Amino acid sequence: MVQEASIDSADDSAANSTLTASQRTALATFRAVTSIASDADALPHLTATNWNLERAVDHFLEPAASSPSTPNDNGAPAPPPPTTTAVANPNPRPFPRWLLALTSPLRFVWSLFSGLTSALIRLFGTGPNRAIEAAPGATPSARFASFFDARYGTSHPPFYLGPYFSALAAAQSNLQFLLVYVHSESHRLTPRFSREVLCAPSLVTAAEPMVFWAASVSQRDGAAVQRALRAPALPFLAIVAPPSSRVSPDADLALANYGTVLAVRAGFPALNGGGDGAAAWVDRVLARHGGILVAARQQRDERESARLLREQQDMEYAAALEEDREKERKAQEEQDRVEGERERLRGLEVRRERKREALGEEPEKGPGVASVVMRLPDGSRVGRRFEKANAMEVVFDWAEVNRVDIEKASLVTTYPRRSLRYPEDADMTVEQAGLFPSAMLLLEERSDE
Template identity: 25%
Template sequence: MADDARVDIGQLTEDQQLALQQFTAVTDQDVKDAIPLLRRCQWNVHIAIARFFDGEPAEDPVAAAPSSNTPPPQDSRHQETLQNGFTNSPRSSTSSRRRIDPAPRIVPQLESQVTTQAPLLLTILFTPFNLLYSLLSRYFRFVGYLFPFVPRFWGRLTASNINTPASRRTTGGRRPLNPRDTAARFIRELEEAYGTNNLPFFENGYAQAFDLAKKDLKFLLVILVSPEHDETSSFIRETLLSREVIDFIRSPENNVILWAGNVQDSEAYQVSAALNCTKFPFAGLIVYTPQVSSSAMGVATRITGLMPPDQFVSKLRQAMQSHAEPLSRVRAQRAEQQASRNIRQAQDSAYERSLAQDRERARKKREEAERQAREEKEALARSLAQELQARNQEQWRRWRASSIPVEPGNDVKDVVRISLRLPDGERVVRKFRADADIEELYAFVECYDILQSESGIRRVETEKVDEPKGFQHEYKFQLVSPMPREAYELKAGGSIKERIGRSGNLIVERTDLEEDGESDDDE
């Protein structure tokens, strides 16, 4: 198997590498130990995982056997006593290297849950009988529906045979339960028979205790008792419930998981068969055995029959000491692997945080660029709108200036004389027709700078300017009479004479300055 341990992963096919990756991810086993087991399972991941949890050695027992030039092991059969149990003699070291029996993982199944599939030939042969049975069942149910007293009468006749299952008649009436309830029933019966105790029983099934001991590298102490044996009561009272044994099991330094069962229960009976138990009461110490396989659990010691508490504890302690060094190595290896895993997780977490920060910075940068582009686009749109507004405003003023009639002469009697003080302080006096609309007065003030310049008058007279389409002009000022103060608003309409009279002294007040002030305050 040395060649298997030194195999190059690159020589495996893609399917084999995928199977190896799945197997190591589930079992957390080394690659050098996983490849031989996968080869024996024809690279079937499901079979390999099942054999791994059943405690099959990773190496081939035939290939891992000692070569012919290796000296045969010495006979390790000797009587273990308190005198030689703690000595470091060659005999004891040889005994610690004796063959360890494997401890399989037992998953019980209730008899009521076991289903069998009949062969196809028998199914075909019994098909007519099944149809006949179905028809008769429906017929009798119909008769029972018509005559309700018939089922009750038939039930009284067959109550003694029907209501008592055969399994309960043969097992003393112990109803099969699931593993957790079975463990709770055993603890309750033990307390009812022997009083309250401080034993830390594992209140679940054997498979769960087996997995926990393998995961946490603890010792699994299995206690199996049979009420039919005479020594059971003495073993429980004098040995199991003794202060020395209880303190030893409860000590955190010993790392003991205690599981016990009654062989009259299905699970305990299957465990006793798997552990080759031939005498009761039985105590077996199961431990993880890395020296045998990277996935195997073995029986470190077996204790059968009645035994004093000090000798019982001595045997357990001696078996634990013989496996302390391999377990310490595995614990250190797992601690190193966990530390490496924590470092990788911390590195991955730091990388994820750095990546998240980079993504956040990129997102903010992208949003800032989009905001700047949007603001530039809006500013350009406002600039174009303002330019268009200015062009339309100038075109409208030239168009309106060309449509303002000239000042009436002295020969016109019905006129209105208006004195205007412009915002720059200049005073203008002009005559208007009495029937002219008030809007003509506003238009004169709006277009005054064009009308007063000679070039503007000539351009107005020579050019024909059209009114800008879709443009709604708005006067940014109002005409106000100082004393008494009265604003002649344009929306009120009417002629100049009707609104002002024969003459008037008006002030031009700008309204856009107030709007600019309000906008500044808002900003």
């Protein structure tokens, strides 16, 4: 980069060494207006127009000066323009001194008038740039839209009221092309182009499938887009395909991908056919490049179908997994229940055996002995004698030895009817329970009431 800058500087010095003071002034003004990088690039335009500054600017903006890589109206790359070489005369004929002296007052007055006019425009805001910035709107795009509507009417494709990269991101998200318009209020073709082309109903209809974004070259976005899309002349209309990678609305203007220019209409040829010509141009470009959007929609539909299929498969898998877990849980619960019941029964058998041994020998009949008969659930009867002073816990143990679950069943006397429960009634005596001298016990399922 340092070497290239040195070469440009050397070329500029060589080009300026043979120029007169007025030519150097014209050269500096021309570079300021056109933003040309070097004197060597600017000189051909000035020499081709015999150093007429206004004609040189028009020569620079003519469509023939467009880049060879810029697409033409039909969307195909334009053929390169014929190469012409214009070199400054190394020994230009100086103006006669008497003529310079004679025109000096006129040139001074003209320079003074131009400077004052420019200063007044900048001071009081009477120029088009100030008019755009003074228009209502929260963003530069909104202010330009308000300015354009006030000056040319509202019968045009609807403006996207946001930065360029937001419009590009919207076009990418909606799988649309972006229609770009770069405006210059000071250009002589702008009023005619705005009214006859942009506000034509046929173009409004043709532009419906696209996102429409516009800005002035006096605005930062507009100037950046003019440079990035290499607008060969003004007014400038282009159809842009968004890049395949995701577009960030906050992208850096100097580094971001502005998209692919499919076709342009610029300068005086942009007026050919008016709105109908522009609409036909849009239709041709969409017909030629619409396959890009069709392929993109197909890819998006395929991705969406694949996503939905994955989601459905994931849901089905999750449901099947949950069902299997529920089955496993229930099976484990049943297994635990059965195992617990087995453990309980084994423990019950051990306890019954111990209680059978603890009962000891049945007492003989006597005055202090009670005779108790118990009817079992299968209809059979068992009987035993107990000391009337024995605690009812002994009777409950005897019932449990005979396979009565005393935790779930009550012992009920027939007359008078009385329900005896374990362990609530385990401490009372046989006599207190009403089983002396004899009693019939029935089994009744316990309730929690």
